[in-house]
Amino acid sequence: MFHPLRVSAIERITDDAVAVTLAVPPELRETFRHRPGQHLNVRYGVGGEEIRRSYSICAPATEAPAEPSLRVGIRMVDGGAFSTYALKELAVGDLVEAMAPMGRFVLEPRPGYFAAIVGGSGITPVLSIAATLLARESTARFCLIRSDRTAASTMFLDEVADLKDRYPGRFQLVTALSREEQAAGLPSGRLDRERLTGLLPxxxxxxxxxGxxxxxxxxLIREAEGALLTLGADRSRIHQEIFHVADEGAGSPPATRTTAPAxxxxTAxxxxxxGSWPVQDGESLLDTVLRSRADAxxxxxxxxxxxxxxxLVSGEVRMxxxxxxxxxxxxxxxxxxxxSHPVTAEVEIDFDR
Structure with a gap:
């Protein structure tokens, strides 16, 4: 379910990125109380078409009775309909429709030693995770390894610097720039598997x-995961959230092609x-549901x-x-x-699990 939220602040944080803060009315405070690392799904209409996008919340998570803080980072994407709108047209006072925070890329604050490897706008949810953890757990430590093109393109520089100043003994920051030399720190270049395997120890x-x-x-995620597994990290402690897939053919292994039923x-x-509906030829399960349930x-x-x-309650599907x-x-x-596409004549899924 989408709720209209009013824009209370817009801050330009780089030449191609903004931080947008949304005000939460009292009656929706618990609905929009996020866990550190979650994101918001937003929508708007242009030319009669509905556009939906997902943006991570960068603000620390709050606990009742404090108001929830909804601040998201939005970076311009070439041809991106909503990011272009956010950077060029969105204004304080405008209404944005958003769903309640969601996502499982989260860290509930607890004692321990945690680390992150992020690239570009991947800092957004990790900023919320680190800030919440360090504020709530006095013995927790966090190491942030971040990769950006240049210093000027680095999002949330001030916020990360503030964490370093506030928690000097518990927060460690390592920065790599791929297209610019730094006066101090790592040499210029991408953080690939080989480089991370040598750096992390x-x-x-x-x-x-x-975690x-x-x-x-x-x-970056693929290279970082490979380095961590090589260095003995427990796979169950590695959590991932991908922001961008440049190559349509990269990533997950191609799905095994199976003959679809006539x-x-x-049933969903x-x-x-x-409800129960016939699946049209070539249609995904989501598109089947959307024909009758616009709230999918x-x-x-x-x-x-x-x-x-x-x-997947019953039946088989191909992803x-x-x-x-x-x-x-x-x-x-x-x-x-x-x-997902059906492999069996009957398929049942449950979005509520």
Whole structure:
């Protein structure tokens, strides 16, 4: 369900990125109280078309009775309809429709040693995670390794510097610039698997880190995960959120092609209501539901954001792409409705699980 929220502040944080703060009315405070690392799905209409996008919340998570703080980072994307609108037209006082915060790329504050490897706008959810953790857990430590093109393109410089000043003994920052030399710190260049494999042991004991948070473009996530596994990290402690997939053919292994049934029927449960519909030729399960239920959850329709995650109750499906679900989730029976196609004549999914 979408709710109209009023824009209370817009701050230009780089030449191509803004931070947008949304005011939450008293009656919606608990609805929009986010967990550190979650994102907002927003929508707007242009030319009669509905556009939906997902943006991570960068503000620390709050606890009642404090007001929730909804501040999201938006970077301009070439050809991006909503990012262009946000940077060029959105103004304080405008209304933006948003769903309640969601996402499983989260860290509930607890004692321990945690680390993140982020690229570009991947800093957004990790900023919320680190700030919340360090504020609530006096013994927790956090190491942030971030990669950006140049210093000028680096989002949330002031906020990260503030964490370093506020928690000098518990927050460690390592910055790599791919297109610019730094006066101090790492030499210029991308953080690939080889470089990370050599760098990380000099910063921390990889196997002893209680949780790794990888966020950014797919290439960086793939390289970072490979380095961590090589260095002995426990796979169950590695959490990922991909912001951008440059190569349509990269990433998840291609789905095994199976013969689709001549006719198939989908049963889906959403917000406690169930329905059953025939699946049209070539249609994803999400598109089947959307023909009758406009409130079906989705944002990117590209297998990246995970908004359309559903539990496969019965039947079999083929997922074309999966950049959002971790192996534990797919093993437990969850699928991405936007990428799933029926393999059996009857399929049932549940969005409420």
């Amino acid at each position: 000099s910063l921390l004991s990889v196997p002893d880190v209680d 790794w948070f990888l966020c950014g473009p797919f290439g 006719e198939s029927r989908l 449960t959403l917000d406690g209501r169930s 959850p989705y944002a990117c329709k590209g297998g990246v954001c995970g908004t359309c995650r559903a539990f 074309d792409r999966n950049y959002a679900l971790e192996p534990e989730e797919t093993g437990a029976g969850f699928v991405l409705a936007c990428q």
